[in-house]
Amino acid sequence: DxxxxxxxxxxxxxxxxxxxxxxxxxxxxxxxxxxxxxxxxxxxxxxxxxxxxxxxxxxxxxxxxxxxxxxxxxxxxxxxxxxxxxxxxxxxxxxxxxxxxxxxxxxxxxxxxxxxxxxxxxxxxxxxxxxxxxxxxxxxxxxxxxxxxxxxxxxxxxxxxxxxxxxxxxxxxxxxxxxxxxxxxxxxxxxxxxxxxxxxxxxxxxxxxxxxSRLKVKVVKGTFQKNEQLLSAQENGILPHNHINNEAGKITLQLQVLNEVVVDRGPSSYLSNVDLYLDGRLITSVQGDGVIVSTPTGSTAYAAAAGASMIHPNVPAIMVTPICPHSLSFRPIVVPAGVELMITLSPDARNTAWVSFDGRKRQEIQHGDR
The missing domain is CATH 3.40.50.10330 (Probable inorganic polyphosphate/atp-NAD kinase; domain 1)
Incomplete structure (x- = not known):
């Protein structure tokens, strides 16, 4: 994304x-x-x-x-x-x-x-x-x-x-x-x-x-290979070039959303396991029901129900909120407006994820997609 x-x-x-x-x-x-x-x-x-x-x-x-x-x-x-x-x-x-x-x-x-x-x-x-x-x-x-x-x-x-x-x-x-x-x-x-x-x-x-503000969102399809180099790079918090190929990736959807983008586990019985990158660098892994990326406007919607604080619309920021995280340390975080956030499935994720945009256009995210 x-x-x-x-x-x-x-x-x-x-x-x-x-x-x-x-x-x-x-x-x-x-x-x-x-x-x-x-x-x-x-x-x-x-x-x-x-x-x-x-x-x-x-x-x-x-x-x-x-x-x-x-x-x-x-x-x-x-x-x-x-x-x-x-x-x-x-x-x-x-x-x-x-x-x-x-x-x-x-x-x-x-x-x-x-x-x-x-x-x-x-x-x-x-x-x-x-x-x-x-x-x-x-x-x-x-x-x-x-x-x-x-x-x-x-x-x-x-x-x-x-x-x-x-x-x-x-x-x-x-x-x-x-x-x-x-x-x-x-x-x-x-x-x-x-x-x-x-x-x-x-x-x-x-x-x-x-x-x-609105969020400009892209869904890019890609290929995924689980290998030792990828796992080692993930531990160092650096996204390797052979994991995400920008030239080979195909943009399947591009939208601008007013409230939020939600990545969740969908109908699967397994927890969602995704990695969150900020400007190409890993900042955290999210294990739980999913994650919400919202605008200040969206902070009063699904994000507020998930425990996030409400952000005034004059504050240029993006809110990242986990949905029922399986963690004691991950809480809602605020990042500057204008940064690039990317969400991918973790290499060891046992299932796919689903993404929706202001509650619409729901689709499945496979390994290697972003």
């Missing part, structure tokens, strides 16, 4: 919260195109989608800003809005109708929704909504690419809805405004009752933002 960092932003102003998503291209540690660092960690992105960007702060010294002081502005008026609704929840049908009617009839915007949302039986039978429904643009996940045309994302649901919206944009992510209509609300504190006022404030610009 190859790890790096991108950025997700969210706004807070007074007692109200505005949430946005944005990220930047991250480069592998071995290349010459390394991310720059400054006082608050790796340089964050300043553009989110085709029209949103960070408002420059003329009072900052050498343009170095505290992430908590950044504000959002628009280079051009936003025209295309993506509305993500939590599916299989009948209570969200009326808020969805109200929002779409407001965006189409009053704001005169082009509204994109998922095809499966528009095809909902309750919406299809609603004759009063048919005129609005016919003006909506639809797309299908995995088939239609809308990443270059969306100016703003509005989510109706819980934290899982925002995670899903983030997964749709693997490159630059437009601003996201998330309304709390689900079970959890770490990332969705907006109240829908005042959605008209809140949407108008965001479209006017100059909204406060908080930057959050």
């Amino acid at each position: 190859e790890w790096d960092e991108t950025w997700l932003s969210c706004t807070r102003e007074g007692n109200e919260c505005y949430h946005y998503v944005g990220d930047t291209l991250a480069f592998p540690k071995q290349t010459n195109l390394e991310r720059g660092h400054f006082l608050h960690g790796p340089y964050p992105a300043t553009h989110f989608g085709p029209k949103a960007c960070v408002l420059p702060n003329p009072t900052s010294v050498m343009h170095i800003q505290d992430p908590a002081s950044q504000r959002l502005t628009w280079s051009k008026p936003p025209l295309n809005v993506l509305v993500i609704r939590k599916i299989r929840d009948e209570t969200l049908l009326e808020p969805f109708r109200e929002l779409c009617r407001f965006l189409v009839e009053e704001k005169h915007l082009m509204v994109y929704v998922e095809k499966k949302v528009v095809d909902d039986g309750s919406l299809m039978r609603d004759d009063s909504f048919s005129a609005i429904r016919n003006q909506l643009c639809t797309f299908r996940e995995g088939f239609d690419d809308i990443s270059d045309c969306i100016d703003l994302i509005i989510c109706l649901g819980g934290d899982g809805t925002l995670l899903y919206a983030s997964s749709l944009f693997q490159g630059s992510v437009p601003p996201v405004m998330a309304f709390h209509l689900g079970s959890l609300g770490f990332l969705t504190p907006f109240k829908f009752e005042s959605f008209r006022t809140e949407v108008d404030k965001v479209f006017e610009g100059n909204a406060a933002i908080i930057l959050r």
